[in-house]
Amino acid sequence: MEYLQFVIIIVFSPLLQGVIKKLKANMQGRVGPGVFQPYYDLFRLFKKDMVLSHVTSWIFKATPYIVFTSTAAAAMIVPVITTISPFGIMGDVIALIYIIAVGRFFMALAGLDAGTAFGGEGSSREMTVAILVEPMMMLSIFTAAISAGSTNIARIASSQNILYSPSHILALSAFIVAIIAETGRIPVDNPDTHLELTMIHEGMLLEYSGKYLALMEWAHYMKQMLLFTLAVDIFFPIGISSDTGFSAIVLSSGIYCLKMFFMAGLMALIESSRAKMRFFQLPSLLGGAFVLALLSLLTYIMMGK
Amino acid sequence: MxxxxxxxxxxxxxxxxxxxxxxxxxxxxxxxxxxxxxxxxxxxxxxxxxxxxxxxxxxxxxxxxxxxxxxxxxxxxxxxxxxxxxxxxxxxxxxxxxxxxxxxxxxxxxxxxxxxxxxxxxxxxxxxxxxxxxxxxxxxxxxxxxxxxxxxxxxxxxxxxxxxxxxxxxxxxxxxxxxxxxxxxxxxxxxxxxxxxxxxxxxxxxxxxxxxxxxxxxxxxxxxxxxxxxxxxxxxxxxxxxxxxxxxxxxxxxxxxxxxxxxxxxxAFIFIIGNKRKITYADSWDCGMPSLTPRMQYTATAFTKPIRLIFKRIYLPKRDLSVSYILKPFFVKTIRYSADITPFFEKYLYMPAVEIVHRIANRVKLLQSGSLQLYLGYILITLIVLLVFGT
Incomplete structure (x- = not known):
């Protein structure tokens, strides 16, 4: 069972996306598509023929596979329902973030490959956001890692040293901003737009169609679920099982579902209640989150909790 | 360190x-x-x-x-x-x-x-x-x-x-x-x-x-x-x-x-789920306006523009926009845009050093007048100094 944890992320990530969309629709007074809609969309895209730009090179064709592969490989590292995670041998939380970054690097290259202004714009903005997010995300993870005495995710999840202390709350708030930025949600990016001037993530995917688009979208859902899982592993590890017995797994799966539902609700709430920010206001949001992460670290050093 | x-x-x-x-x-x-x-x-x-x-x-x-x-x-x-x-x-x-x-x-x-x-x-x-x-x-x-x-x-x-x-x-x-x-x-x-x-x-x-x-x-x-x-x-x-x-x-x-x-x-999964796809090649999306030219691509300058603006305290960017009109302000003839950055270590660290070296060199220039007699005089003075202090 513990070997198949990552399959949960691969299989259920479109469902999580569907749940977020449904909750968002309900909060905005709409009915919204069913929670299984992302599966139908992916299936339909896989069946479709493709139109490719003749400007593109092999980088464009290789990118969907690389993005999907690297995200799935990153998903193997994260303990989902039990802290016994055999693939933890691959690396720690730093390795996880760098494996995700491989996907982003290639996605940005693919954005430039078709030779259109939209793709370049998307790539440029994505890399700029990454520059602002990365230090803040690392710093908030450092606080958790230092207090747990390890950067191994399963070990951070099993140690509950700083739960609900001031430094923990500060680090968590910085990390949530990081998740919003990384998954391309309002107020950083609007996932539902195809308006040229505002899109970041969608801009890079504009030239994709059919099977490639399906892979890119699916990888994006996976990245979202992966980051949510990472957040609950690091900041709310309560309830994650530390053995692999049947009843323990069932209980821990139930708790995991609740946590994911809570994260989905949080994202839907933020998306429904905020407007998208102007791109050049982002440094103040993300810089503010960096200060939170820094304060969290200082608090931990000064207060020891 | x-x-x-x-x-x-x-x-x-x-x-x-x-x-x-x-x-x-x-x-x-x-x-x-x-x-x-x-x-x-x-x-x-x-x-x-x-x-x-x-x-x-x-x-x-x-x-x-x-x-x-x-x-x-x-x-x-x-x-x-x-x-x-x-x-x-x-x-x-x-x-x-x-x-x-x-x-x-x-x-x-x-x-x-x-x-x-x-x-x-x-x-x-x-x-x-x-x-x-x-x-x-x-x-x-x-x-x-x-x-x-x-x-x-x-x-x-x-x-x-x-x-x-x-x-x-x-x-x-x-x-x-x-x-x-x-x-x-x-x-x-x-x-x-x-x-x-x-x-x-x-x-x-x-x-x-x-x-x-x-x-x-x-x-x-x-x-x-x-x-x-x-x-x-x-x-x-x-x-x-x-x-x-x-x-x-x-x-x-x-x-x-x-x-x-x-x-x-x-x-393997893709092979099972859908293997009968055709690939059509077409132009990149051009908003329905035909003929994208290479000049419309994103340039390196454009790519780094957001970063230039966010870190403008460090880069100290300069921009220069000059427009010439046929009929002001609607018919533009030419637009010239240039942008540059000032590396601050060049401005505040290297340039002052270069300045000091220049100034010293200017003073020293007086010694090097090009007159052969003066140079022979230097050699004589050096020789005397060496003889006095060398012994």
């Missing part, structure tokens, strides 16, 4: 981002990478001064490993840049574009170099940067509060550097190798001779090997590490590094193998 390393790595990569000359870009990245090496060495000095020898060993391994890696991928990238210059006769990447089609091998190897320098797995830069991160987090174990605060901040600086380097090489590779050729020179290029590409190929392969089997490299480093710190640091072998039982471990081999397994599963 740690602070100098952090500052120089961030500044190096920031100026590299604004550089569109492919060789000067790589040169600025050397500043960045030496900053990263200094982070490792600085952390090692902190540990050593507190007598934490085994931690000092880990940090020095990070520094030395990055030194080796830097030699490998920077060599590879300079060879790639040389090959590109040989083919396109320009160093300015705004005049390149689409080179990956005409120069596939150079493109592939330059890509591998870029991935390595951005420290992405499974290539070599990742391993040494991971080790540097670990030694900076371990900085928390040092007893003084200053180093407890500074070393995680060094880690944040390293993360910022990593993200900036990734942006920079997306620019360097994307603008010069991808998209449409930006002028006719870039259109008619030929791949460099096999002797040039083979050299790059060897270095690219080494980048992969050093990234996948870090344990073996660290074993080779251990005599030097022991001499410097009096400790061997960690147990490592083949494709596996472990700081110690509890702290953390990394296995690039496992990462690579798992990626391959996932890849095979994914291809």
């Amino acid at each position: 740690l602070v100098i390393g952090a500052v120089s790595s961030i500044l190096g990569v920031l100026y590299a981002l604004m550089e569109h000359d492919i060789k000067r870009l790589l040169a600025y990245h050397s500043v960045e990478n030496i900053g990263i090496i200094l982070l490792g060495i600085g952390a090692s000095m902190i540990f050593k001064s507190h007598g934490l020898n085994s931690l000092a060993a880990i940090a020095i391994i990070a520094g030395l490993y990055h030194t080796i890696n830097h030699a490998l991928f920077k060599g590879l990238l300079f060879l790639g840049a040389g090959s590109v210059m040989h083919a396109t006769h320009t160093k300015n990447m705004e005049n390149m574009g689409g080179l990956i089609k005409s120069m596939p091998y150079t493109g592939l190897f330059f890509l591998i170099g870029s991935i390595s320098i951005c420290s992405l797995p499974p290539f070599n830069g990742f391993v040494s940067e991971w080790l540097t991160f670990q030694s900076l987090i371990l900085g928390f174990q040092s007893p003084t509060i200053t180093s407890k605060i500074i070393s995680p901040l060094g880690g944040a600086a390293l993360a910022l550097t990593g993200a900036l380097a990734a942006a920079c090489f997306v620019k360097a590779f994307g603008i010069s190798f991808l998209g449409m050729p930006r002028n006719s020179h870039a259109e008619n290029v030929r791949e460099s001779s096999p002797s040039m590409t083979a050299g790059m190929g060897i270095l690219a392969l080494l980048c992969l090997v050093f990234g996948v089997f870090p344990g073996s490299v660290i074993t080779l480093l251990s005599p030097a590490v022991f001499n410097l710190t009096g400790s061997y640091g960690r147990v490592a072998g083949g494709g596996f590094i472990q700081i110690n039982e509890t702290i953390s471990s990394l296995s690039p081999v496992a990462i690579l193998v798992m990626m391959l397994i996932v890849f095979i599963a994914m291809v």
